[in-house]
Amino acid sequence: MTAALSARGLSKRYGTTTALDAVDLDVAAGELVGLLGPNGAGKSTLVKIACGLVRPTAGEAHVAGATAGSRAARASTGYLAELFRFPGWARADEVLALHQRLARSAGGAAEREALLARVGLSGEGGRRMETMSKGMQQRVGIAQALIGEPRLVLLDEPTSALDPGGRRTVRDLLVGLRDQGVGVLLNSHLLSEVELVCDRVVIVDRGRVVTEGRPEDLAAPGGVEVETSEGVRRLPDARREDVPRIVRELVAEGAEVYGVRVVSGTLEDAYLAAVVGRDG
Numbered sequence: 032m033t034a035a036l037s038a039r040g041l042s043k044r045y046g047t048t049t050a051l052d053a054v055d056l057d058v059a060a061g062e063l064v065g066l067l068g069p070n071g072a073g074k075s076t077l078v079k080i081a082c083g084l085v086r087p088t089a090g091e092a093h094v095a096g097a098t099a100g101s102r103a104a105r106a107s108t109g110y111l112a113e114l115f116r117f118p119g120w121a122r123a124d125e126v127l128a129l130h131q132r133l134a135r136s137a138g139g140a141a142e143r144e145a146l147l148a149r150v151g152l153s154g155e156g157g158r159r160m161e162t163m164s165k166g167m168q169q170r171v172g173i174a175q176a177l178i179g180e181p182r183l184v185l186l187d188e189p190t191s192a193l194d195p196g197g198r199r200t201v202r203d204l205l206v207g208l209r210d211q212g213v214g215v216l217l218n219s220h221l222l223s224e225v226e227l228v229c230d231r232v233v234i235v236d237r238g239r240v241v242t243e244g245r246p247e248d249l250a251a252p253g254g255v256e257v258e259t260s261e262g263v264r265r266l267p268d269a270r271r272e273d274v275p276r277i278v279r280e281l282v283a284e285g286a287e288v289y290g291v292r293v294v295s296g297t298l299e300d301a302y303l304a305a306v307v308g309r310d311g
């Protein structure tokens with residue numbers, strides 16, 4: 032199946048600043064990829080190239096097989112910018128109708144209602160944006176990004192204004208998109224969110240990909256904790272496969288074992304290790 036996004040050797044220079052330096056990145060159809068990196072790493076530049084808003088200095092990007100920026104590529108792309116703002120006087124339905132016209136979608140009222148339902152805003156189409164909380168506005172923004180059934184959805188910090196319930200709604204929605212074969216590139220600083228939902232994570236720093244992989248593979252093992260009658264013992268270098276031996280030895284020594292926990296590192300640990308000296 033054609034990749035939702037395929038970037039090869041992407042470079043972008045702004046004067047003497049190198050924003051991207053020979054980046055390769057793929058988002059498969061039905062894959063949720065988290066794009067992480069410190070401020071200024073080049074994430075927005077990459078997303079803007081994928082949308083056709085910025086031209087690369089070298090390399091190329093394709094969206095669903097079409098050159099990024101072409102009409103076909105733009106028709107296959109949904110985008111929610113980090114700092115979006117809809118007019119306060121506009122009703123949610125009007126915002127979506129405007130974006131339907133921009134995206135040349137013929138979905139009409141049925142598409143608008145279905146999208147509002149998808150982001151948990153059923154029946155709120157008549158509400159003015161200025162009367163909505165930031166979280167509700169963000170959901171309208173996500174609905175807008177899904178107009179016209181895009182093959183690639185680019186979301187810049189989509190859950191930053193959401194409360195835990197709203198985040199769960201967006202996570203469920205992202206999983207739904209994956210099930211429909213949509214590729215999602217999620218730009219977020221909320222690493223725990225990314226860890227929960229993304230199939231793969233790409234970490235960029237100073238314009239280059241420094242680490243990539245599945246969140247569970249990037250998060251390094253964090254040892255084993257054993258609860259005995261003497262309290263909790265921490266064995267920082269032990270791994271899951273060491274657990275039976277550890278328990279056997281403790282029991283042979285006469286200890287009572289009440290619980291064993293294999294500790295895994297977090298994506299945050301992996302992230303900080305990858306961009307060490309920049310964020311810490």
Ligand SMILES: Nc1ncnc2c1ncn2[C@@H]1O[C@H](COP(=O)(O)OP(=O)(O)OP(=O)(O)O)[C@@H](O)[C@H]1O
Nearest residue numbers: 045048049050068069070071072073074075076077
């Ligand atoms: N239009 C521009 N003109 C000049 N320099 C730019 C321009 N856009 C971005 N840059 C520079 O390119 C580099 C990458 O910026 P970019 O916005 O892509 O980073 P980012 O990873 O999205 O950062 P953030 O997390 O802060 O949004 C930075 O050094 C930035 O200052």
